[in-house]
Amino acid sequence: MGKLRKGDTVTLIGKTRHGKNRVREQGSLWTVTGESASPHWFPSPSGRVLHLEAGGHWRMVATSGDKNFVAIPNRPCSDCGIPSQHTQCPQCWSMDQLIPWRE
Numbered sequence: 001m002g003k004l005r006k007g008d009t010v011t012l013i014g015k016t017r018h019g020k021n022r023v024r025e026q027g028s029l030w031t032v033t034g035e036s037a038s039p040h041w042f043p044s045p046s047g048r049v050l051h052l053e054a055g056g057h058w059r060m061v062a063t064s065g066d067k068n069f070v071a072i073p074n075r076p077c078s079d080c081g082i083p084s085q086h087t088q089c090p091q092c093w094s095m096d097q098l099i100p101w102r103e
Contacts, residue, residue: 004032004035004050004071004073005032006032006033006034007031007032008031008032008073008074009029009030009031009032009073009074010029010030010031010032010052010071010072010073010074011028011029011030011071011072011074012028012029012030012052012059012061012069012070012071013028013069013070013071013072014068014069015066015067015068015069015070016067016068018068019067019068019069022059022068022069023069026054026055026057026059027054027055029054029074030052030053030054030059030071031052031053031054032050032051032052033051033052033053033058034050034051035048035049035050035051035063036048036049036051037049038060038062039060042060042062043062043067044062044063044064044065044066045062045064045065046062046063046064046065048062048063048064049061049062049063050062050063050071052071
């Protein structure tokens with residue numbers, strides 16, 4: 001579904017009890033503030049993490065295969081034009097992966 005950029009907003013969906021509690025406590029709308037290599041203490045299958053902020057809170061989410069969260073961009077899909085929270089385009093949306101980052 002296209003690429004995430006600094007300043008994009010995403011909707012976080014909790015996959016685990018921990019993730020669902022964080023969304024309930026801190027909200028589901030987050031802003032992308034950056035991307036970096038995964039710190040040694042943060043397991044990320046891709047080795048990369050997105051940095052997110054919302055309401056004074058910050059969070060790192062793996063760019064793919066995050067254990068606790070799925071991040072869905074809040075904009076139309078750049079590949080098929082359907083609003084981003086859809087399941088019609090299998091190349092665009094997956095509960096198991098975040099959308100790749102691009103500068």
